[in-house]
Amino acid sequence: MDEVRSSAVLKVFVDLYHKGKLYRGKRMVNWDPEAKTVLSNEEVLYANENSQLYHVKYQIEGSDEFLVIATTRPETIPGDTAIAVHPEDERYFHLHGKKAVVPVIGRKIPIIADEYVDREFGTGALKVTPAHDMNDYEIGKRHNLEVVEIFNEDATMSREATIYLGEDRFVVRKKFVKDLDNAGFLQKAENYQNNVGRSERTNAVVEPRLSLQWYVDMPSIVKPALENVMNDNVSFFPKNQKNIYKHWMENIRDWCISRQLWWGHRIPAWYYQDDIFVAVNEEEALLQARQKYPDIALQDLRQDEDVLDTWFSSWLWPISVFDGFRNKEEIDYYYPTSVLVTGWDIIFLWVARMIIAGYEWMGEKPFHDVYFTGMVRDKMRRKMSKSLGNSPDALQLIADYGADGVRFGMMSCSPAGGDLLFDEKLCEQGRNFCNKMWNALKLVEGWQTDESKKPSEADQLAFLWLSQKHKELVEEVVKNIDEYRLSEALISIYSFVWTDFCSWYLEIVKPQDGVVSAETKSNTVTLFKNICTLLHPYMPFITEELWHALHEDKAFIDCIVSPFPEVGTYDKDLISKVEQAKEIITQVRDSRNKHGIKMREEIPLHIIETERSRALFQLSGWSELVQKMAFLSSLSTTKEDKDGLVFISGTEKCILGITLQEDTSEMVEEIIKELEYQKGFVTSVLKKLENERFVSGAPAEVVEREKAKLADGKERIKILAEQLKQFNKN
Amino acid sequence: MKERSAKYTPSETEEKWYEHWMKKNYFSSKPDNREPYTIIIPPPNVTGVLHMGHMLNNTIQDVLIRKARQEGKNACWVPGTDHASIATEAKVVKLLREKGIKKSDLTREEFLDHAWAWKEEYGGIILNQLKSLVHPATGTEPLLPWMK
Structure with missing residues (x-):
């Protein structure tokens, strides 16, 4: 395999060279003086840094006049080969064609006029150092200026600098400023913020340098890669990365691919005199060379000493991992790949280039989707770093909370495209979640079954409800995962398991005597298994463990390969009726708490008869379920109002059959508050519905929903007003 | 019925299933x-x-x-x-420096031998x-x- 990928890289190099899309040229490059290698533009990170702006006086040759220039890099003054002014700058008309003297150094340099100069910056006069500044290099080319390289490859002063030989550039900056000051050439120094480029790898300040390197002609190969991202043939998640991509691709520059290192693919170019022979190996190169020089031998050829940028092999991965440059079988099957999951920080270094390479050599995209993850930050939104000490030891986390706990912790706080605000508490929550399911397993395992026992209607309804709700959950989860909203999907599974399955379902069917009907046990096991297959991708270990524990039969396949639940239809009406049962039960519990009524003291509950309440009672098991879970002595509908404690569930008026002795002023206050709220609500909905633009513009179902809200609100106001009247009568 | 521990113990479970999945060749x-x-x-x-x-x-x-x-x-x-040839090379150069070896004193082949040794140990x-x-x-x- 090693050789497979290596040959891919060399093949691609040779291919581009022969297509005329790859060349060797002497240009200004970004030089990393610490790693002593060239960098691509994408490997240079720019940021504003505090520095000093020095105003330095240059004497005009043969006069007492001085020209002042402003620079942040006085140590490059020994490399100056001109002073440039704007051709229309009246202040300097009289100096055109004259010469200035480089301070301390004494070299005489021409004063030239060039439109690049910004008249507003500093004094409007610019020192030109062609060897060490990208723009100065261009000016130098236009005016045929001398190029004086004053730095060695480690950014110490070279022989040509004539001063401070072998000393570091930043040390020299200080020393030379002192020299300028002592000699009276320094007018002033002021604080200044400038944009400094640093090496992505070593953090060294990048030094522009003139150098002979290999380049890929990018503008000639980017077109299909740009088009197919813009038209979503390759889909980016989140979408806003498309703009960043577009901007980069439309302004793309040639890619410098040679590096002055030893570790990497050595450049497959061989030199003989002034000729270059590019080939996949030295034998091929020799064959090429012999066409021109029939008598030369292998040892006459000299291979390029440099290696290729590591991304020059990485951009081929989607092809080379399947040996796609030589072998059709795997690549035809696996390519294009499904999705690339990566950080946005390597969108240019890697993602864009893979797309370019895919179209160049496969004529097809390398992947259907790209999902850009956010940065991992701490809960205070700070970047994780060694110096802040806020980066947890990943392996310790796994030891403390288990792999599933850590997976839960990370996945539950990574909204699609957003940053992950990591908090160790989330891993703890993940561990607790495992324990919750573990305890549920122990509970269910502990049940004895009785074949002759029939499940109650409430148990049967609970099973129906949770089966339906599981289907609703599956629909939501699949939709979210398809859109890479993995956190949202996990949170909904979590709340289903914790609240619906453990806190509600198991509490409903849990037998007092530890004996359940065989049907209830098997229903419960089915629900539990469905949870395992749905949760498995997120928490694989515990779900595999539970899955095996839940199978009493011998023959079954492992959870890891068991079918993921499929999306299907479900009974929304049934779900909503049981949800209302839950709400009523919760309200009864709250009322007990508020009024000091014991949890298990049985009390009657009446619900005012409406079409809805009749439908609720008609659902098999519904009233039994409410009665059991709310510890009611009786549950019935009533046509007439009764005395008691009133609460509202949905639009249903419910009356708890208890008489209250204590002070009711607090409750009256609460009702008034609620009444005010409902009135405000109704007014806001009314306003919306009176708005012509809303009613005619919004989809019909949205308008219908608003109308339903209005009717509900009015109903609640009516009930609350009656309640208030009741209290006032007392 | 099996005896179950009071709390779920991830380390045991994780190792067990990892080995099982590997054995079944699921990956x-x-x-x-x-x-x-x-x-x-x-x-x-x-x-x-x-x-x-x-x-x-x-x-x-x-x-x-x-x-x-x-x-x-x-x-x-x-x-x-x-990947990351600059980072790898920088790491190896630093490690050699700590041992008193300068990159400039080595031939290309000697340096790559050192880099390989480093890779063997830390690469995976x-x-x-x-x-x-x-x-x-x-x-x-x-x-x-x-x-x-």
Whole structure:
């Protein structure tokens, strides 16, 4: 395999060279003086840094006049080969064609006029150092200026600098400023913020340098890669990365691919005199060379000493991992790949280039989707770093909370495209979640079954409800995962398991005597298994463990390969009726708490008869379920109002059959508050519905929903007003 | 009925199932008549240790791969080759310097021998660490393509 990928890289190099899309040229490059290698533009990170702006006086040759220039890099003054002014700058008309003297150094340099100069910056006069500044290099080319390289490859002063030989550039900056000051050439120094480029790898300040390197002609190969991202043939998640991509691709520059290192693919170019022979190996190169020089031998050829940028092999991965440059079988099957999951920080270094390479050599995209993850930050939104000490030891986390706990912790706080605000508490929550399911397993395992026992209607309804709700959950989860909203999907599974399955379902069917009907046990096991297959991708270990524990039969396949639940239809009406049962039960519990009524003291509950309440009672098991879970002595509908404690569930008026002795002023206050709220609500909905633009513009179902809200609100106001009247009568 | 511990013990369970899955060869993939679902793993930074960024990134991929496998797709999760030649070279140069060896005193071949030795020792650390959390396709060890 090693050789497979290596040959891919060399093949691609040779291919581009022969297509005329790859060349060797002497240009200004970004030089990393610490790693002593060239960098691509994408490997240079720019940021504003505090520095000093020095105003330095240059004497005009043969006069007492001085020209002042402003620079942040006085140590490059020994490399100056001109002073440039704007051709229309009246202040300097009289100096055109004259010469200035480089301070301390004494070299005489021409004063030239060039439109690049910004008249507003500093004094409007610019020192030109062609060897060490990208723009100065261009000016130098236009005016045929001398190029004086004053730095060695480690950014110490070279022989040509004539001063401070072998000393570091930043040390020299200080020393030379002192020299300028002592000699009276320094007018002033002021604080200044400038944009400094640093090496992505070593953090060294990048030094522009003139150098002979290999380049890929990018503008000639980017077109299909740009088009197919813009038209979503390759889909980016989140979408806003498309703009960043577009901007980069439309302004793309040639890619410098040679590096002055030893570790990497050595450049497959061989030199003989002034000729270059590019080939996949030295034998091929020799064959090429012999066409021109029939008598030369292998040892006459000299291979390029440099290696290729590591991304020059990485951009081929989607092809080379399947040996796609030589072998059709795997690549035809696996390519294009499904999705690339990566950080946005390597969108240019890697993602864009893979797309370019895919179209160049496969004529097809390398992947259907790209999902850009956010940065991992701490809960205070700070970047994780060694110096802040806020980066947890990943392996310790796994030891403390288990792999599933850590997976839960990370996945539950990574909204699609957003940053992950990591908090160790989330891993703890993940561990607790495992324990919750573990305890549920122990509970269910502990049940004895009785074949002759029939499940109650409430148990049967609970099973129906949770089966339906599981289907609703599956629909939501699949939709979210398809859109890479993995956190949202996990949170909904979590709340289903914790609240619906453990806190509600198991509490409903849990037998007092530890004996359940065989049907209830098997229903419960089915629900539990469905949870395992749905949760498995997120928490694989515990779900595999539970899955095996839940199978009493011998023959079954492992959870890891068991079918993921499929999306299907479900009974929304049934779900909503049981949800209302839950709400009523919760309200009864709250009322007990508020009024000091014991949890298990049985009390009657009446619900005012409406079409809805009749439908609720008609659902098999519904009233039994409410009665059991709310510890009611009786549950019935009533046509007439009764005395008691009133609460509202949905639009249903419910009356708890208890008489209250204590002070009711607090409750009256609460009702008034609620009444005010409902009135405000109704007014806001009314306003919306009176708005012509809303009613005619919004989809019909949205308008219908608003109308339903209005009717509900009015109903609640009516009930609350009656309640208030009741209290006032007392 | 089995005796169950009071609390769930992840370490035992995780090791047990990891070995089981490996034995059953669930992570390998070969072309067949199923629909493929493929993800290529981005390059890790060669800093030597696993950090939260890797964990997040790889967990997301593992979730997607596992779901696809359960959907009956031929799930293929491949690590690419190791990367970051500047970082690797810088690490090796630094290590040699600590031993009193200057890169400039070595030939290209001698230097690459040292780099290889370093790679052997530390190169696979991240992938190995990740194995306690997620499971890349087997049979594809981290590779160094330009070497024989």
